[in-house]
Amino acid sequence: MHLVRRLSTLGATLVALGVALLGVSPAHAQPDAASTVVDVVKVDGLFDPVLTDFVQRSVIEANQAGSTALVLQVDTDGAVVSEERFQELIDVIAGSQVPVDVWIGPSGSQMTGRPAQLLGVASEIAMAPGTRVGDAGTLDNPDLDQRRLDLIRDRTLNDAEAAQFGLTTQDGPTIGDFIVNLPGVETREVTAEDGQVRREPVTQVRFGQLSLIDQLMHTVASPAVAYLLFAAGLALMIFELFTAGVGVAGVVGAGSFVLACYGLAVLPSTWYGIALLCLSMVAFAVDVQTGVPRFWTGVGMVSFVVGSLVLYDGVSLSWVTLVVAIVGVALAFLAGMPSMVRTRFSTPTIGREWMIGEMGRAVTPIAPDGVVQIREALWRAYTNRATPIEELDRVRVVGIEGLVLEVEPEEGGARDYRDRGRRAGGS
Numbered sequence: 001m002h003l004v005r006r007l008s009t010l011g012a013t014l015v016a017l018g019v020a021l022l023g024v025s026p027a028h029a030q031p032d033a034a035s036t037v038v039d040v041v042k043v044d045g046l047f048d049p050v051l052t053d054f055v056q057r058s059v060i061e062a063n064q065a066g067s068t069a070l071v072l073q074v075d076t077d078g079a080v081v082s083e084e085r086f087q088e089l090i091d092v093i094a095g096s097q098v099p100v101d102v103w104i105g106p107s108g109s110q111m112t113g114r115p116a117q118l119l120g121v122a123s124e125i126a127m128a129p130g131t132r133v134g135d136a137g138t139l140d141n142p143d144l145d146q147r148r149l150d151l152i153r154d155r156t157l158n159d160a161e162a163a164q165f166g167l168t169t170q171d172g173p174t175i176g177d178f179i180v181n182l183p184g185v186e187t188r189e190v191t192a193e194d195g196q197v198r199r200e201p202v203t204q205v206r207f208g209q210l211s212l213i214d215q216l217m218h219t220v221a222s223p224a225v226a227y228l229l230f231a232a233g234l235a236l237m238i239f240e241l242f243t244a245g246v247g248v249a250g251v252v253g254a255g256s257f258v259l260a261c262y263g264l265a266v267l268p269s270t271w272y273g274i275a276l277l278c279l280s281m282v283a284f285a286v287d288v289q290t291g292v293p294r295f296w297t298g299v300g301m302v303s304f305v306v307g308s309l310v311l312y313d314g315v316s317l318s319w320v321t322l323v324v325a326i327v328g329v330a331l332a333f334l335a336g337m338p339s340m341v342r343t344r345f346s347t348p349t350i351g352r353e354w355m356i357g358e359m360g361r362a363v364t365p366i367a368p369d370g371v372v373q374i375r376e377a378l379w380r381a382y383t384n385r386a387t388p389i390e391e392l393d394r395v396r397v398v399g400i401e402g403l404v405l406e407v408e409p410e411e412g413g414a415r416d417y418r419d420r421g422r423r424a425g426g427s
Helices: 002-022 051-063 083-092 114-120 146-150 159-164 176-182 212-220 223-241 249-266 271-288 295-309 318-346 417-426
Strands: 038-042 071-075 100-104 110-112 125-126 133-135 156-158 187-191 197-200 205-207 360-363 370-373 377-382 394-401 404-409
Touching: 038 051, 038 176, 051 071, 051 083, 051 212, 071 110, 071 114, 071 176, 083 114, 100 110, 100 176, 114 133, 114 146, 114 370, 125 159, 156 159, 176 197, 176 271, 187 223, 205 223, 212 249, 223 249, 223 295, 223 318, 271 295, 271 318, 370 404
Parallel strands: 038 071, 038 205, 071 100, 100 125, 110 133, 377 404
Antiparallel strands: 133 156, 187 197, 360 370, 360 394, 370 377, 394 404
16 A cells, blocks of 8 residues: 555656646646645744744745745743844734734643733634633734733633633634634545544645754753753762763763753843852862761752742742752762762772872873872872873872872882881871
C-alpha cells in the first residue's frame, strides 16, 4: 500500500508538471499553493526577545508568501520585553495583509498579561475548553479593538465567559476545528470510522516553531529554568573548587552558569536576589572546606532561601521549583560535599603528614599553581615562583596547606622530607 501511494503521488506530480509545461489549466485546478496555505505557529511561554522576534518574523514571512491566514496557537502568561518592543509587534500584526488569528489552547492554556493585548488586532479568536484570557492592562492604541480589551482589561475570562461576552468569534475546541472555520480555508467532508461526518481542510496547513537554538534560549529565559540553572551552576563550581583538575562538574557548572546569566538578564531579576544567591554559595564554601556544616552553612541556607524568594520582580516561582532547589542545595551542602571532603582525607591511600616527601609528577605546568598526581590521586599544588615545574616533571611534596600541596622539583631538595613527615607524625 505504501508503494501504491508513492506511485500515485509520483503520477499526480508528473501530470501536474505536464499541464504546466503545456500551458493548459485543468477544469478543477486549485489556486496557487502560496495562496492556499494556513501557517500555524506555536507561541508558548513568556514573550521574551526570542519569542517576540519569532512571532514578528512569522507575520512578515506569511505576508511575503501570500498565505491565506496565520494562526497563533497561544499559551502564555506574560511578556518580559519592553513596552516599546511589544508595541512594535502589535503594529506589525495590525499592518499585516494576511489575517492573524489567535487560538488559545490546548485545554489548560492561558493568554494573560500583556500578550492578551494581541486580541485587539486579531481577526478570528477561539478558545479551547478549560482556558483563560485576561489581565491585558491598558494600552492606548487606535489600531486596537478597545471593545475587546475593555472586557479583559483587569480581569480574566474562561472560554464560556469569553463566548458569552462576544470576545471569541467562533467555537474552537481543537486547532483543527478552528482552522476549518477560518475565512478562505477550503474544506471537504469526510466520514469517520464511527460514522460521523467531519470537515477537514483541503487548504494546506503548515506548522512552524522555534529552531533548536532559539528554543534553547527561549527555555533558558523562563523563570524556573534560569533560577535552577543559576543555583546548580554555582553549586557545581563550588564542588569543583574542592576537587583536583577541571572535571565534568566544572564544565557543566560553567555552562549552566552562562546560560542562567542570559536568562536572568532577559527576565526581570533583582540585583539583591542575585547577590544573596552568590553570597549563600560563598558562605557554604567556608564550611565545606572544613568538612563540617557549622555557622556559615546556616548563613548560606538563609541567604539562599531569601534570595530565591526575591529573585524576580513581578514574576513568581512555583512552590515546586522552590522546594526542589532549596532541598537540593541543603542536601548538597549539609551532607554531600562535607562528606566528600571528609572521605577524601580519611582514605588510607591519601593521608596528610606522611605525604610530605612523597614523589609524584606534574599533570599540568606548575607556575606557580597547577595539578600534580600523587599515588594515582590528583591534587592542586603550588611551588615557588622561582622554580616553575613543567608538565610531566617529577615533583616532591614539601608541605600541605588545607587541600593544596606545596611541591618542588625532584632535583634540588636537600632534606629527606619523608623523615620529616614521619617525625611530625610521631610527635
